[in-house]
Amino acid sequence: MNDEEMPRPVRLSSAHSRDLGEELRRARRRAKMPSSIAASGMEWSIGKLSKLETGSRGTDVLDIAALLGQYRTDKATREHILTIAAERDTGSFVRRHNRSPDTLAALRVHERIARTVTAYEPLTVPALAQTEDYALALTGDRAVAWTRMDRQQEQQSARRELVVYLHEAALRVRVGTPQIMRDQLLHLTLMGGWAGTRVRIVPLTSGFDAMLRNPATLLTFDAPARPVAYAEIDSVTVFHDDSDVVAAYQRKMDHLDRVALALGESRKVLARWVNAYEREAA
Incomplete structure (x- = not known):
């Protein structure tokens, strides 16, 4: 078999390449440009653009700059995406945000393709289990609360x-009014009965535990994609798909x-706190 007949190795996407791809997909959608036109303008196949947007292939920074030129992206977006494109993929990266990470491309793209999500919070209810009123009381931002519901x-x-x-x-720390807390804990109780959803409480009686000081979320995907952890x-928000770091998150879970x-037993603890907030709200 000569070199021309050799099959190309499959390029596995990484957390970093998927983040870049999602940013590029968002930029194209904001420009309201069909993928066929965007690809034609770059003299690419639609497949090449699609693989770039899903993170399963790369390209050089000059190509990405030209692509963003087609989309007429604003300066801040252009600089943000080019910074990501120039980063070395080390298996860990940091993404800045304002009040919350809910709109981060790296967060949303991985939630969208995840097979499982395991989330832990020591002092608040995890975002994927919050009621709208609790999220609003916690963040003070209606847009964040709506995004969380999405x-x-x-x-x-x-x-x-x-x-x-x-x-x-997290059940003891009041966020908002007693009514908001009561409704939030009732929501957690209902969630515990949904198919594929488990809600479990770490009791106060367990005492201080160094492993549980900080929040953590671990996502897994269909093979061959590696798990992604973030905090x-x-x-x-820091994202990881480095195997050693992910293993540490898995040990925590x-x-x-x-x-x-x-x-x-977790449902009983929730019921006890629901009753406590019910009495306080009366």
Whole structure:
């Protein structure tokens, strides 16, 4: 078999390449340009553009600059995407945001294709389990609350497996009014009965646990895509698909599985706090 007959190796997408691809897809959609016209303008096949937007192939920064020129992107968007394109893919990257990471391309693209999502929060309810009123009270931003509801709708429509771990401290810390807390905990109770969804509580009686100080989310995908882990830290969110880092997140989730209450006991804890907030709201 000569070189021309040799099959090209399949390029596996990474968290970083999918992030870049999603940013490019968003830029094209904002320009209201069909993929066929965008590809023709670059003298590419539609397949090449599609693979670039899904992260399964790359191209050089000059090509990306030319593509963005076609889309007539604004300066801030252009600089943001070119910065991502110039980054070295190390298996970890940081994305800045304002009040929340809900609109980040890296977050939304991975949630959209995930097979399972496992989320843990020590002091608040995880975003994918929040009610709209709780999200508004927590963030003070109606747009963020609506975006969070969109994320949840996508999650429910895809029927992917969702595991929510939260510390009992998150039930104790009041966000908004007693009524908001009561409704939020009732919502968690209902979620626990949905197909493919588990809600488990880490009890206050478990004491201090160094492994559970910080929030974490772990997403898995159909093979051969590697798992992606991320954590929100104030005004940035850090994403990883490096195998060693992901393994550390997996150990954290395994630890949570051991220390969290079983589903039935978790429902009892939720019911106790619902009653407490019900009395306070009366």
